[in-house]
Every structure is written in C-alpha cells, then in structure tokens.
Amino acid sequence: MARIRRSPHFANGxxxxxxGPARMRPSGSGRDMAKQFxxxxxxxxxxxxxxxxxxxxxxxxxxxxxxxxxxxxxxxxSSVLAEIDGQRVLFDPVWGERCSPFPFAGPKxxxxxxxxxxxxxxVDVVVISHDHYDHLDMPTIRELAGTDTVFAVPLGxxxxxxxxxxxxxxxxxxxxxxxxxxxxLTLTATPARHFCGRxxxxxxxxxxxxxxxxGERHRIYxxxxxxxxxxxxxIGGAHGPFDATMIQVGAYSEFWxxxxxxxEEGVRSHLDLQGGKPxxxxxxxxxxxxxxxxxxxxEPGEWMADVAEEVGQTVAFPRPGAPFEPGGELPTxxxxxxxxxxxxxVWNTGAPPRxxxxxxxxxxxxxxx
Numbered sequence: 567m568a569r570i571r572r573s574p575h576f577a578n579g580x581x582x583x584x585x586g587p588a589r590m591r592p593s594g595s596g597r598d599m600a601k602q603f604x605x606x607x608x609x610x611x612x613x614x615x616x617x618x619x620x621x622x623x624x625x626x627x628x629x630x631x632x633x634x635x636x637x638x639x640x641x642x643x644s645s646v647l648a649e650i651d652g653q654r655v656l657f658d659p660v661w662g663e664r665c666s667p668f669p670f671a672g673p674k675x676x677x678x679x680x681x682x683x684x685x686x687x688x689v690d691v692v693v694i695s696h697d698h699y700d701h702l703d704m705p706t707i708r709e710l711a712g713t714d715t716v717f718a719v720p721l722g723x724x725x726x727x728x729x730x731x732x733x734x735x736x737x738x739x740x741x742x743x744x745x746x747x748x749x750x751l752t753l754t755a756t757p758a759r760h761f762c763g764r765x766x767x768x769x770x771x772x773x774x775x776x777x778x779x780x781g782e783r784h785r786i787y788x789x790x791x792x793x794x795x796x797x798x799x800x801i802g803g804a805h806g807p808f809d810a811t812m813i814q815v816g817a818y819s820e821f822w823x824x825x826x827x828x829x830e831e832g833v834r835s836h837l838d839l840q841g842g843k844p845x846x847x848x849x850x851x852x853x854x855x856x857x858x859x860x861x862x863x864x865e866p867g868e869w870m871a872d873v874a875e876e877v878g879q880t881v882a883f884p885r886p887g888a889p890f891e892p893g894g895e896l897p898t899x900x901x902x903x904x905x906x907x908x909x910x911x912v913w914n915t916g917a918p919p920r921x922x923x924x925x926x927x928x929x930x931x932x933x934x935x
Contacts (some may be wrong), residue, residue: 680887
C-alpha cells in the first residue's frame with residue numbers, strides 16, 4: 567500500500583485512468599441492455615454453431631526454435647505464448663473452464679485449451695495485465711506457482727499471487743513506465759484505460775496495464791484490456807515500432823465504450839503504436855473463447871478483417887493453439903465463418919452480410935497481400 571499511495575496514478579484512494587474518468591459499469595438504460603442480451607436472435611449469434619477448430623499444440627510445434635526469432639501461439643482469449651529472442655513469455659494465462667469466481671457458474675469456454683500447462687514447457691516469465699477473472703485465473707496461477715517462472719504484474723496484483731503460492735522473490739510488480747529485466751528481455755508496464763476488481767466491492771487498489779517486451783532483435787506489445795486513448799501514440803513513440811502487437815478487440819459494447827475497444831479502434835491503436843502507418847503484424851485477442859458481450863461471436867473477426875483491409879494493415883487470424891511467426895507465413899483464413907450465420911455488418915452498412923458458404927479461398931484479407 568505504501569508503493570500504491572506513492573504512485574503518480576493513484577489519487578483520492580483509487581488508481582486513475584489516463585485521459586480522465588472512464589465508465590466502468592454499463593451506462594444507459596438497463597432495459598435496453600437487457601433487451602440486447604435476452605433477444606432470441608441476438609443470443610443465437612453469440613456462440614459458434616459448431617466445434618471451434620482448435621489446433622492441438624504439440625511438443626514438435628514448440629521445441630523447434632522459431633526461424634525468425636519470434637513466434638506467437640494464441641491459446642484463446644488474451645492468452646498468448648511469445649517465444650522472443652530465445653526466451654518464452656506467457657501473457658494472461660487462463661486455462662480454467664470458466665472465467666468466474668465459481669466453478670459452476672459464469673462464462674464458460676467455447677473451446678478447450680489447445681494443450682496442458684505441463685505440455686507448455688518451461689516459461690521464463692508470466693505477464694499479467696490486470697486482475698479480472700478472464701485474465702488472472704487462480705487455478706492456472708497455482709499450477710504455475712510450482713515452477714520457477716518469474717511473474718511480471720501491475721502494481722498491487724502481486725498480493726493475489728502471493729496468496730496463491732507465488733513467492734515474493736519471483737514477483738516483479740510495476741507501475742506504469744517502470745521496467746524490469748528478465749534474462750535478455752526488458753519488460754515495461756505501460757498505461758491502459760480500464761479498471762480492476764474481483765468482486766462486487768471494487769476498491770481500485772490494483773493497477774491495470776498494457777505491456778511492452780523488448781529483446782535484442784524484436785519488440786512486441788500486449789494491450790491487456792483497454793479502451794482507446796491518445797496514449798497509444800506515446801507508447802509507440804517511446805517503445806515502438808513493434809514486430810507484432812496483441813490487441814484487445816472483443817467484448818466491446820455501447821454500454822461500456824471507455825474500457826474495451828472495437829476492432830476499428832483496435833486497428834487505430836495499432837497504427838498509433840507503429841507511428842501512424844501500417845507496419846508489423848496485428849494479432850486480435852480477447853475474442854472467440856468466452857461470451858462476454860452482446861455482439862455476435864464472429865463479429866470481431868469480420869470487422870477486423872474489413873477495417874484492416876481498408877487501411878492495408880496485416881492481421882494474423884490463427885486458430886487457437888496454432889503457432890505462427892510474424893516474420894514468416896501468416897495465418898489469414900477466416901476459420902470462424904463455417905461456424906456462424908451471416909454477420910450483420912453494422913460497422914459498414916453498405917456491405918451485405920458475409921455468407922458462411924463463401925469459399926475461404928476466394929477471400930481477399932489484408933494478410934493475404
């Protein structure tokens with residue numbers, strides 16, 4: 567608490583967001599929100615109509631060093647294994663069946679994890695963006711606590727991990743703009759526009775962050791959860807450009823516009839991080855695994871494909887569990903289309919809905935250029 571109170575981002579008893587206060591709870595009419603969540607047709611679109619094609623990550627996938635020195639494996643939601651310049655970084659690992667305080671209730675996985683934590687192999691550092699259940703999973707952390715990995719977390723989050731069995735000497739607890747070294751990597755906690763809390767009584771005493779990881783040859787960025795704000799330009803100016811960014815583009819809603827980004831805002835944030843022009847590879851995260859918002863399940867993928875193509879930004883669309891190298895051949899197939907009804911293109915009213923029968927080989931995605 568002494569460190570928290572000294573933080574320049576802590577005032578009036580709570581952590582403060584960049585750009586001023588952010589709406590952290592649903593705004594507008596409760597009746598309107600309930601109507602969206604309970605509408606029968608809308609509900610049918612919020613989950614896949616079949617089995618999500620998970621790539622079962624194998625030992626062979628992960629033991630072969632990446633040819634380019636950088637490889638990313640999205641295991642679902644915001645969980646990503648980054649193999650960068652000879653070291654392994656695991657972002658926001660959530661291996662639990664539900665992102666909830668209860669094992670019997672709350673949002674449940676729409677697909678299994680691609681591999682067990684034991685099969686993942688040694689990890690040099692686990693990075694946590696904030697303490698919400700879909701980013702900080704107690705069973706996962708307790709299993710990782712039995713390894714010798716280091717944990718890099720925002721200020722205040724270390725208390726959770728210590729209670730769950732992580733020793734204090736393995737914690738690197740950072741305020742925004744603070745950095746730590748792990749092996750040959752520099753990890754920097756950077757601002758985000760979000761909030762914290764693991765219960766109804768939210769004390770705002772733990773920080774939320776995005777993260778920059780820089781090695782000898784490569785730089786990557788993980789957004790955590792955030793709304794769009796002007797600070798992306800500052801992060802890019804100080805730490806970019808990046809070989810790859812992992813950007814939150816799901817679970818957005820008009821009821822909480824300040825704390826999550828739409829795909830259009832996600833592309834805008836990536837461009838800001840890259841100095842205002844297309845560059846590097848954007849990996850959309852925070853979608854496809856849990857049903858957390860009223861938008862259609864496949865909408866983040868469709869919207870991201872459209873807006874990225876419009877601006878000429880390369881985007882990777884891997885199946886969960888499928889490793890890829892940002893500097894190599896990219897996964898660009900829209901794997902979600904056979905599993906969904908046509909998605910209403912509310913972001914582009916001039917375009918008809920995509921037909922799920924459209925052959926993937928006829929598609930022109932930004933990543934195919």
